[in-house]
Each structure stands twice: as C-alpha cells, then as structure tokens.
Amino acid sequence: MPSQAAGVARGMGTCCVSGCGDIVVDYENKKFTLAGKEYHEGDWISLDGSTGNIYGEAVATVPAHPGSGYFGRLMGWADKYRQLMVYTNADTPRDAAQGRAFGAQGIGLCRTEHMFFEGERIKAMREMIVADNTEDRKKALAKIMPYQQGDFEGLYEAMEGCPVVIRFLDPPLHEFLPTKEEDIKEIAGEIGVTVERLHEVIASLHEFNPMMAHRGCRLAVTYPEIAEMQTTAINVQKKHPDWKMVPEIMIPLVGEVKELKYVKDVVVATAGKIIKDAGIDMKYEVGTMIEIPRAALTADEIAKEAEFFSFGTNDLTQMTFGFSRDDAGKFLSYYYDKKIYESDPFAHLDQNGVGKLVAMAAKLGKETRPDIHLGICGEHGGDPTSVEFCHKVGLDYVSCSPYRVPIARLAAAQAAIKHPRAN
Numbered sequence: 001m002p003s004q005a006a007g008v009a010r011g012m013g014t015c016c017v018s019g020c021g022d023i024v025v026d027y028e029n030k031k032f033t034l035a036g037k038e039y040h041e042g043d044w045i046s047l048d049g050s051t052g053n054i055y056g057e058a059v060a061t062v063p064a065h066p067g068s069g070y071f072g073r074l075m076g077w078a079d080k081y082r083q084l085m086v087y088t089n090a091d092t093p094r095d096a097a098q099g100r101a102f103g104a105q106g107i108g109l110c111r112t113e114h115m116f117f118e119g120e121r122i123k124a125m126r127e128m129i130v131a132d133n134t135e136d137r138k139k140a141l142a143k144i145m146p147y148q149q150g151d152f153e154g155l156y157e158a159m160e161g162c163p164v165v166i167r168f169l170d171p172p173l174h175e176f177l178p179t180k181e182e183d184i185k186e187i188a189g190e191i192g193v194t195v196e197r198l199h200e201v202i203a204s205l206h207e208f209n210p211m212m213a214h215r216g217c218r219l220a221v222t223y224p225e226i227a228e229m230q231t232t233a234i235n236v237q238k239k240h241p242d243w244k245m246v247p248e249i250m251i252p253l254v255g256e257v258k259e260l261k262y263v264k265d266v267v268v269a270t271a272g273k274i275i276k277d278a279g280i281d282m283k284y285e286v287g288t289m290i291e292i293p294r295a296a297l298t299a300d301e302i303a304k305e306a307e308f309f310s311f312g313t314n315d316l317t318q319m320t321f322g323f324s325r326d327d328a329g330k331f332l333s334y335y336y337d338k339k340i341y342e343s344d345p346f347a348h349l350d351q352n353g354v355g356k357l358v359a360m361a362a363k364l365g366k367e368t369r370p371d372i373h374l375g376i377c378g379e380h381g382g383d384p385t386s387v388e389f390c391h392k393v394g395l396d397y398v399s400c401s402p403y404r405v406p407i408a409r410l411a412a413a414q415a416a417i418k419h420p421r422a423n
Contacts, residue, residue, distance in 0.1 A: 015049025018329070066102045066406060075103060075409055082412035083421050084391050087163070087399035089377060091115060093154035099402035103409055106163035107155060108310060108399020109250075109377035112230060113171050115151045116144065122176065127191050129173050130201045134225060141229040148233035156245060165248040165310060165377070165399075167289065168230050168263075172215040174205040211315070211324065216253020217288075220263045227263055231270040235282070247284045248373075250310055255292040257301040264305055287373070290361050291315035299361035303368035310399075311358050313378030313386075317345050320354050346379070349386035359393045366394075375399060384411035391415035 009016035024033045030041040037056060039045060046059035066075065087108030088099025092115075096107060116125045121144055128140035155164055177198075178184050188198040207213040220227040234247045249267055254260045264286045275282055287308030290296050293316070299309070318325055325346045335341040349355055358376075365372045375397040380386035382404025390398050391412060400408050 009049070015047045017047050017049065017052050017054060020052075020054070071406075075406060078409045078413035079103070080413075081416050082409060083416045084387065084395065084408075084412040085397035086405055086408045086412060087165075087375065087377075087381075087397050088402045088405050089381075089399055090155065090158075090402060092151070093158040095402055096155050096158035099405055100159055100162070102402055102405035104159075104162075104402065104405045106165070106397070106399075107159060108165050108375055108381070108397060110152075110155060110164060110166045111170065112148065112167060113169055113175075115148060116176065121147050123190055125176050126187060128226075129176060129205075130191060130193050130198065134223075137223060138225050138229075141225055145229050145233050148230065149235070152234055156243070161243065161245060163246070163248060165250050165287075165308075165375075166230075166234060167250040167252050168217075169219055169226055170216050170252045172205065172207060172210045172213060173219070174202065174207070174210070177202050177205065211318065217251050217259050217263050218253065220251070220266065221259055224263075224266045227266045228270045231267045232274060234271075234284070235274050235278070247282075248308060249284060249286045250289055250308075251286065251306075252289045252312070253291060253315075254288045254302065254306075255294040257298065257305055260288055260302060260305045285373075289315075289377070290358075291319070293320055293357060296357035296361040299364035300368045303365040303372055306365075306372070307369070308373035308375070309361060309365050311361070311374075311376040311378065311395075313349060313354060313358070313376055313380045314346065316357065316378070317350065317354050320350070320357065321345060348383055349380040349389055351389050355389055355393075358389075362393055362395065373397075379404075382408050384414070387411035388415040388418070391421070392419050394421075 020034075022034060026032065032039055034054065039056065043056075044058040046055040046057065047053075048055070066072065085105045086103065087106040088096070088102070088104035089109040089111075090096040090099050090107050091111050099107070116122060124140050124143035128137050128144070131137040131140060152164075152166065178187050179202075184198055184202070185195055188195045191198075205214075214222070231249065234249065251260055251263050251267075267286055271282075271284060285307040286305075287310065288295070288302060288306045289312040290299065290302075290309050291312030291314075295302055296316070303309070314325065328346070332341065332344060336343075345354070349358075362374050365374065374395045376386075376390050376395060377399040379400065381390075381398035382400030384407065387398050387408055388411060392415070398408050398412070
C-alpha cells in the first residue's frame with residue numbers, strides 16, 4: 001500500500017490494510033459493515049497485509065523461525081551468492097533484535113522521532129516546542145537526552161556491534177502536539193503553560209503542506225540545539241568503552257549542500273568536544289538522505305560534505321511524482337486500469353524516473369568521493385525488483401522493515417546471479 005501507516009506497521013510486525021473504502025463505520029454503535037456483514041466491537045477479524053484481504057474470523061498463525069529447516073538452508077544459499085548487504089529499519093531494540101534474527105547486517109534507518117512519544121519524553125518534547133528561547137529549549141532537551149542515549153545503547157547491543165545509521169529528527173513539530181481541545185487543556189497543565197499559549201504555538205506551527213515545510217534538516221538549522229542533543233546522545237561508548245563502533249549520523253531532507261554543512265558543523269563541534277573531554281578515540285561518519293530531487297541532481301556537491309548517501313525513496317518518489325503516498329490510493333487504481341502506471345510506484349521503484357535520479361546521484365557521489373557508502377532505506381529496500389535495481393546501480397546495501405529482511409536477502413542473491421558484479 002502507498003500508506004505511511006502500512007510501512008510503519010510492517011516494521012512493528014503488524015499488518016495494516018489502509019484505504020478500505022468499502023467499509024461503512026457506525027462509530028456511535030461501535031460497528032462496521034463490510035460485504036453485507038456487520039462486525040461489532042469485540043468480534044474477531046484477521047488481516048492479510050500482503051494481499052489486503054480481510055477475513056471475518058480468527059485465522060490461526062504460527063511464529064516464524066528464520067534459521068530453521070529448509071528456510072534456514074535457503075537463506076544460507078542466498079547469503080553465499082549475494083553481493084548487497086541487507087540492513088533493517090529499526091527504531092527500538094525490539095525491532096533491531098527482530099531484524100537481526102532475520103539476518104540483518106546492520107540498521108539502515110533509525111527514525112529517532114519514534115523514540116520521543118512515550119511518557120516523560122513526549123512531555124519534555126512538548127516543553128521544548130513551546131519554549132520561546134534557546135535556554136529553555138536546551139533545558140527541555142536535556143531531559144530527553146538520557147532517554148535517547150539509552151535507546152541508542154539498546155540498538156547497538158541488539159545489533160551486536162553491527163553498523164547503525166541514526167537519522168536526526170525529521171517530522172514537523174506539530175506532530176508532537178495535541179489537536180483535541182480536551183487534550184490541549186490537559187497537556188497545557190502538564191507542561192506548565194496556559195491553554196492560550198499552547199493554542200498560539202499550535203496555530204504558529206500550522207502548515208499547508210507539512211511534507212515540504214519545516215522538517216528534516218530545516219529543524220536543525222532553525223534550532224541547532226536539537227542536533228547538539230542528538231549528537232551527544234550518540235556517545236554510546238560512554239557505557240561501552242571497549243566497543244569500536246562507528247556511528248553513522250544521517251541528516252535528513254537535505255536539498256542544498258550549505259544546509260548540510262551547517263548541520264554537519266554543529267555535529268562535528270559537539271562530537272569533537274565530547275571526544276576530547278572523554279579522552280576517547282571514537283570515529284563517526286556524517287551523511288545524508290537523498291530524498292529531494294535537487295539533492296540527487298547536485299549529489300557531486302553534497303558528497304563534498306556527506307560520507308554516505310542513503311536514498312529515502314519513499315519521499316523521493318513522492319517529490320518526483322508530485323503526489324502523496326497517503327492520498328494517492330484514491331486515484332491510482334484508475335491509472336492501473338487505464339495502463340498509465342503498471343504498478344504502484346511506492347511498492348516497486350520507478351526505475352525510469354526515480355531510478356534515474358538514484359543512479360545519477362550514485363555516480364556523481366562516487367566521482368566526488370570514491371569511497372562513499374551508498375544505500376537505500378525506503379520500503380523499496382524489501383521489494384525484489386527494486387533490490388535488483390539497487391544491485392545493478394552499485395549500491396552497497398538495502399534496508400527494509402525487519403519482516404522483509406529475508407525477502408531482500410533472497411532478492412539480492414538472485415540479482416547477483418543474474419547480474420554479477422566485478423570484484
């Protein structure tokens with residue numbers, strides 16, 4: 001499905017069928033009608049997240065054991081032949097451990113914003129958002145930092161020292177604030193501001209097109225203290241001084257090399273002070289997501305500052321096609337029926353358009369920085385035809401939801417057999 005909800009749910013090991021327009025919901029009586037049958041609150045249904053089928057009963061399931069039997073043997077053969085590394089997208093130690101169990105060799109995308117929505121964290125995050133000066137923002141961020149550092153430590157422990165790519169804060173800030181009046185009143189009391197003040201902040205953060213507005217690296221340019229806190233939290237060697245990991249810090253939504261340099265300078269200054277004060281020799285890398293077409297077109301310039309590229313093909317597809325994956329399901333079926341599109345561009349990478357941008361950026365990046373690391377972290381990383389494309393254009397790894405890692409491993413092996421790379 002094109003939906004962001006489906007992608008996030010897949011990473012949690014939960015299937016999601018979104019955009020089911022045939023359902024008639026009766027909220028007042030807590031029931032819905034589908035295909036002539038009524039379902040009430042408490043009734044069992046089962047979802048097939050691959051086909052989109054809905055079954056009006058509890059279908060028996062069994063847990064998958066990826067290392068056992070014929071499946072384990074098949075994965076062993078795949079790993080023998082594939083040349084692409086396979087990473088997983090994971091935001092929690094549980095997700096990381098699941099991806100590792102399925103054979104992931106690292107984390108290609110850790111979405112740090114998903115760590116901010118629990119308990120005291122979301123309260124501190126809201127305090128940071130409503131603060132009207134740098135000092136108060138730093139005080140709020142200082143409350144979040146220990147939680148963030150603990151999360152990062154958990155990820156590295158779950159991945160047993162494998163590479164971890166940590167994406168800095170990406171979504172617009174309004175996503176952390178309430179929308180219902182009763183919630184606004186409750187949260188205003190929790191964070192110690194008036195209801196009027198919280199309404200003012202919510203109104204000020206309203207955007208007509210949030211996807212293309214104040215998010216990604218633009219947040220760190222506006223509030224560099226956010227990047228300072230997240231860089232500080234990545235110092236996981238504080239707890240594990242014997243570890244020799246190389247944290248990979250990913251700056252999102254870059255479209256201009258100067259904005260990447262600005263945020264990178266904040267990271268380098270903060271990390272340099274931490275390393276000097278701690279007397280440690282911790283290496284790290286700073287790279288970026290290529291998810292804006294302009295970034296792909298100017299990849300040779302961006303590679304002067306970025307030590308790795310990770311292609312965020314979810315947003316890159318949206319911005320290249322000019323439509324939202326959360327809304328496109330309303331009309332894409334007409335495009336399939338009329339043979340305008342052969343397949344969903346959010347499920348299978350558009351190799352003629354988006355793919356050209358990926359191939360171009362990879363080539364330009366290597367020309368500037370021959371040792372640059374190249375990967376993909378959109379949901380296309382678990383799609384076999386997209387994995388084959390990534391192999392052919394010379395990427396180093398693909399990253400996908402934990403439950404799609406076996407598919408990516410097999411697809412990478414098939415690609416290597418069909419299109420062997422020179423060693």
